[in-house]
Amino acid sequence: MPFITLASNPNIIFENRYSNYIYELFSFKNTLDFMIFFSIALIVFYIFRSIYNIVYSYALNRFAFRKYHFFAYRLFCKAVELNYLDFTNKNIDTIRRNIIQEALRVSVYIQQLLMVGSEVITIVLMYALLLVVSWKMTIILTMVLLINIILIIKTISRNIQKQGNINIQTSKNVLDIISKTLGNFKIIKLKGNQQKVLQDFDDASKKRVDSEIKYQVLAPLPKFILESIGFCILIGAVAYILLKYNNAQVVIPIISMYALALYRILPAINRTLQSYNMMKYYKKSLEIIYEDLTYHTEYEDNTPIDFNQKIELINISFEYRKNKSVIKDFNLTINKGDKIAFIGESGAGKSTLIDLIIGIYKPQNGEIKIDGVVLNNENLRSWRKKIGYIPQNVFLFDGSVAENIVLSEKIDKNRVIECCKKANIWEFLDNNEGIETKVGDGGIKLSGGQKQRIAIARALYDNPEILVLDEATSALDNETESKIMDEIYSVAENKTLLIIAHRLSTIQKCQKIVEVNGKIKPKQNNK
Numbered sequence: 338m339p340f341i342t343l344a345s346n347p348n349i350i351f352e353n354r355y356s357n358y359i360y361e362l363f364s365f366k367n368t369l370d371f372m373i374f375f376s377i378a379l380i381v382f383y384i385f386r387s388i389y390n391i392v393y394s395y396a397l398n399r400f401a402f403r404k405y406h407f408f409a410y411r412l413f414c415k416a417v418e419l420n421y422l423d424f425t426n427k428n429i430d431t432i433r434r435n436i437i438q439e440a441l442r443v444s445v446y447i448q449q450l451l452m453v454g455s456e457v458i459t460i461v462l463m464y465a466l467l468l469v470v471s472w473k474m475t476i477i478l479t480m481v482l483l484i485n486i487i488l489i490i491k492t493i494s495r496n497i498q499k500q501g502n503i504n505i506q507t508s509k510n511v512l513d514i515i516s517k518t519l520g521n522f523k524i525i526k527l528k529g530n531q532q533k534v535l536q537d538f539d540d541a542s543k544k545r546v547d548s549e550i551k552y553q554v555l556a557p558l559p560k561f562i563l564e565s566i567g568f569c570i571l572i573g574a575v576a577y578i579l580l581k582y583n584n585a586q587v588v589i590p591i592i593s594m595y596a597l598a599l600y601r602i603l604p605a606i607n608r609t610l611q612s613y614n615m616m617k618y619y620k621k622s623l624e625i626i627y628e629d630l631t632y633h634t635e636y637e638d639n640t641p642i643d644f645n646q647k648i649e650l651i652n653i654s655f656e657y658r659k660n661k662s663v664i665k666d667f668n669l670t671i672n673k674g675d676k677i678a679f680i681g682e683s684g685a686g687k688s689t690l691i692d693l694i695i696g697i698y699k700p701q702n703g704e705i706k707i708d709g710v711v712l713n714n715e716n717l718r719s720w721r722k723k724i725g726y727i728p729q730n731v732f733l734f735d736g737s738v739a740e741n742i743v744l745s746e747k748i749d750k751n752r753v754i755e756c757c758k759k760a761n762i763w764e765f766l767d768n769n770e771g772i773e774t775k776v777g778d779g780g781i782k783l784s785g786g787q788k789q790r791i792a793i794a795r796a797l798y799d800n801p802e803i804l805v806l807d808e809a810t811s812a813l814d815n816e817t818e819s820k821i822m823d824e825i826y827s828v829a830e831n832k833t834l835l836i837i838a839h840r841l842s843t844i845q846k847c848q849k850i851v852e853v854n855g856k857i858k859p860k861q862n863n864k
Contacts, residue, residue, distance in 0.1 A: 397452070418635075420698075421692065430512050434508070439505075440626060450616060457609065486606070500555070503544070505621050560607045563607050635714055640716040644723055646672070646673055648671040649670050650705055651668060651704050651706065653705065655689060655693060672833075674832070678850045679836065679838070681853035691837060695721065696721050707720060723803055725796030725801035725803065727793055727795075727804070731780065734778070735775070737770075737772065742757075756797045760790040760793040765787060793825065
């Protein structure tokens with residue numbers, strides 16, 4: 338029973354069976370005592386209600402955003418666990434966006450789903466109260482609300498979902514343009530097509546903003562519609578009750594009850610619709626995350642594997658696409674300590690062959706044995722730890738030399754300095770800030786030779802048994818290449834060395850040369 342109504346007419350205490358029951362139960366002497374009790378009860382109720390709302394809000398947001406962490410972490414795990422072939426078929430910007438942006442949207446989706454559950458409870462309780470007061474009028478009210486809610490869902494909610502899909506696509510386009518531009522900054526400067534890039538960004542960003550504007554306009558529409566409907570319902574209810582009872586004094590409690598119920602129900606319905614619309618808006622994100630999380634990845638273990646004698650490639654075959662073999666029935670033996678060069682035309686399969694040997698790719702047929710033990714998922718991680726890899730394109734992030742050499746492990750400064758000296762980069766670092774020298778994004782502060790030397794130091798840091806050079810010096814001039822190759826042969830004196838070469842001058846000290854031709858039938862030449 339509304340407090341204002343009770344205060345304006347205390348006699349209602351005796352007219353209402355519930356208030357009268359409480360009055361008699363506690364043996365109040367007069368209506369004033371009852372009003373004081375009722376006031377205190379209301380104050381206590383609203384204090385506890387506020388505390389409950391605070392605790393509920395904390396629990397709701399904690400649960401939802403912990404889920405964001407869970408999804409982001411699981412997506413990152415999935416990305417790291419991808420085999421290299423699957424990874425090359427993925428878009429890095431898409432992986433990054435899904436981890437950072439789409440996972441957050443899914444957490445908002447979960448948050449809104451929980452809020453719907455909470456609001457539904459409020460609606461059901463208020464609805465039950467109205468049924469007790471007047472079930473006929475409540476059913477009429479329900480029918481009116483349901484018709485309007487269905488119309489809102491059919492029109493506004495569908496449009497909101499459409500804008501959500503557009504927003505995801507346009508966000509992807511914006512990120513792609515940024516990535517493409519910053520990744521080719523020098524080329525764009527040389528071509529002088531900054532205006533074209535800016536126009537592309539302008540178009541994509543406007544489309545993204547337009548979809549966001551439409552969503553922000555559509556989202557509050559149910560509130561405005563329901564407020565108007567609620568006002569009309571209240572006026573209609575008052576008119577109906579007046580016509581039925583023909584006595585305003587009698588119907589004031591009933592009118593007050595309906596006004597209070599609508600005051601609670603309409604905002605709850607509005608919040609439910611808003612949450613539902615947000616869920617529709619973020620539904621595409623849920624589908625994206627589900628697809629990524631259910632993507633099959635193979636488990637790889639770290640069972641120890643020894644390399645004391647030889648590596649055997651036995652009838653191995655590999656293809657990127659069906660019926661397009663890159664490696665076919667390939668056989669090769671690599672003894673421990675061998676210095677082997679792989680030569681051949683571009684696209685012949687040299688890098689693919691190396692990736693098979695180091696366990697990045699897995700042969701579709703045949704097998705690779707290490708000292709007679711088959712290389713498989715059980716020992717793959719252990720095998721990879723024995724390999725130091727120096728690529729053609731060295732990726733350096735915006736950090737110190739030490740951070741770029743060690744990557745994610747704990748930094749052993751003495752070991753970093755030792756590796757830098759072996760890679761002949763220490764003199765340059767010593768004249769700057771030592772191993773704390775900043776390399777810039779992509780190593781922009783370093784020359785090509787300096788980046789390759791850091792790559793050598795990185796490969797040496799874990800003291801690998803095998804060093805692999807995948808055309809690591811192809812972008813360098815002859816003099817720098819010669820110096821770096823001398824350094825590599827020096828540090829690899831007691832290691833197995835595998836080189837993919839584009840210049841014969843780099844492989845003069847190799848004991849074996851494997852020529853990989855278009856058909857992948859190797860010619861092994863002993864020097």
